[in-house]
Amino acid sequence: MFGKGIKNPRLVLVTGAGSGIGRATSLRFAKKGATILSTDINVESAAETVRLIEEKGGRAFSYRLDVTDNDAWHALAKQVDSEHGTPDVIVNNAGMGIGGGFLEHTKADWDFQMAVNLDGVVNGCRAFAPLMVEKKHGQIVNISSGLAFIPFALTPSYCVSKTAVRMFSECLRQELAPHKVGVTAICPGVAATKLLTSGKVVSKTGFDAEVQDRAQKVVGTFVEKVGPLFASPDYIARGIVRATKYNGGVIPVRPESWLGYWVSRIAPGAVRLVAGQLTPNRANAVANVGNNLAADSVVDRVLAVAESVTGA
Ligand SMILES: NC(=O)c1ccc[n+]([C@@H]2O[C@H](COP(=O)([O-])OP(=O)(O)OC[C@H]3O[C@@H](n4cnc5c(N)ncnc54)[C@H](O)[C@@H]3O)[C@@H](O)[C@H]2O)c1
Numbered sequence: 001m002f003g004k005g006i007k008n009p010r011l012v013l014v015t016g017a018g019s020g021i022g023r024a025t026s027l028r029f030a031k032k033g034a035t036i037l038s039t040d041i042n043v044e045s046a047a048e049t050v051r052l053i054e055e056k057g058g059r060a061f062s063y064r065l066d067v068t069d070n071d072a073w074h075a076l077a078k079q080v081d082s083e084h085g086t087p088d089v090i091v092n093n094a095g096m097g098i099g100g101g102f103l104e105h106t107k108a109d110w111d112f113q114m115a116v117n118l119d120g121v122v123n124g125c126r127a128f129a130p131l132m133v134e135k136k137h138g139q140i141v142n143i144s145s146g147l148a149f150i151p152f153a154l155t156p157s158y159c160v161s162k163t164a165v166r167m168f169s170e171c172l173r174q175e176l177a178p179h180k181v182g183v184t185a186i187c188p189g190v191a192a193t194k195l196l197t198s199g200k201v202v203s204k205t206g207f208d209a210e211v212q213d214r215a216q217k218v219v220g221t222f223v224e225k226v227g228p229l230f231a232s233p234d235y236i237a238r239g240i241v242r243a244t245k246y247n248g249g250v251i252p253v254r255p256e257s258w259l260g261y262w263v264s265r266i267a268p269g270a271v272r273l274v275a276g277q278l279t280p281n282r283a284n285a286v287a288n289v290g291n292n293l294a295a296d297s298v299v300d301r302v303l304a305v306a307e308s309v310t311g312a
Pocket of ligand 1: 015016017018019020021022039040041042045065066067068093094095096116120143144145146187188189190191192193194195196198233
């Protein structure tokens with residue numbers, strides 16, 4: 001009933017292709033011979049991905065696309081269809097994260113998280129699925145998260161957006177299967193990307209701004225220099241290419257995501273117990289201790305050492 005997947009795509013469109021998992025996925029598909037349509041809200045970073053692909057002898061084009069803009073999606077679909085034809089694969093990857101408890105989110109915070117992570121994916125499917133259905137050919141890959149299996153009180157809007165992406169993908173998969181269009185939800189575990197340090201923190205009683213800025217810089221440099229050794233975005237990209245090949249349904253990538261997937265099915269209470277240890281109250285208490293230590297200049301010294309080691 002479900003399609004066979006696409007082994008050697010000719011044309012692949014990726015959102016959020018200017019960084020992290022999106023860039024790694026673009027490079028992987030390009031290596032397999034696909035022409036890449038590299039889109040991002042930050043068009044310079046999308047163009048840099050094109051440059052990296054061309055440097056390796058591949059073919060790619062960059063476009064500015066804010067995935068929250070439904071009209072822009074439709075304009076892009078029209079342009080792409082006339083200039084290149086219908087993509088064989090579209091990877092709805094663009095995303096961002098907001099950290100902080102639900103009580104700390106404003107309505108605007110919540111709506112923004114849903115607009116980028118959920119509506120961005122839905123908009124992409126609305127623009128491109130009809131073209132694929134018409135051709136009776138195509139694979140849609142939506143990037144969810146391992147946090148789609150874990151009720152994590154520190155990132156409720158992120159968890160809800162990613163769980164919704166997973167369920168939306170499952171519904172769409174059933175609907176498009178008779179049209180020979182596949183739909184996959186990828187649920188990555190941790191990848192060392194800018195997402196880990198560029199996310200918005202809405203917690204109101206967290207670290208003081210100055211401590212947070214310095215710590216984020218240290219963590220960011222660490223993620224950039226050491227992260228790829230143990231949490232490479234390319235590992236996730238490999239999972240995406242493989243899932244496209246076999247039209248996977250819901251595919252966790254990395255051990256921690258598989259663990260969340262299985263334990264949430266077999267023993268959901270255990271997941272609640274573990275995830276429940278990290279509440280906004282506890283995180284804020286840790287932040288307060290950190291701020292007090294910073295006042296005593298202990299954190300200052302720790303950060304200074306970390307800065308000198310990482311070069312942040
Ligand atoms: N890094 C992880 O640990 C991890 C884990 C699970 C899932 N994910 C998911 O993987 C996807 C890629 O994240 P990443 O880790 O590579 O992060 P990243 O920050 O490195 O890349 C995200 C890209 O999305 C772009 N983007 C953000 N808002 C956009 C918008 N409105 N329109 C178009 N582009 C926009 C950014 O400019 C950036 O290039 C996201 O959906 C994220 O939620 C990441």
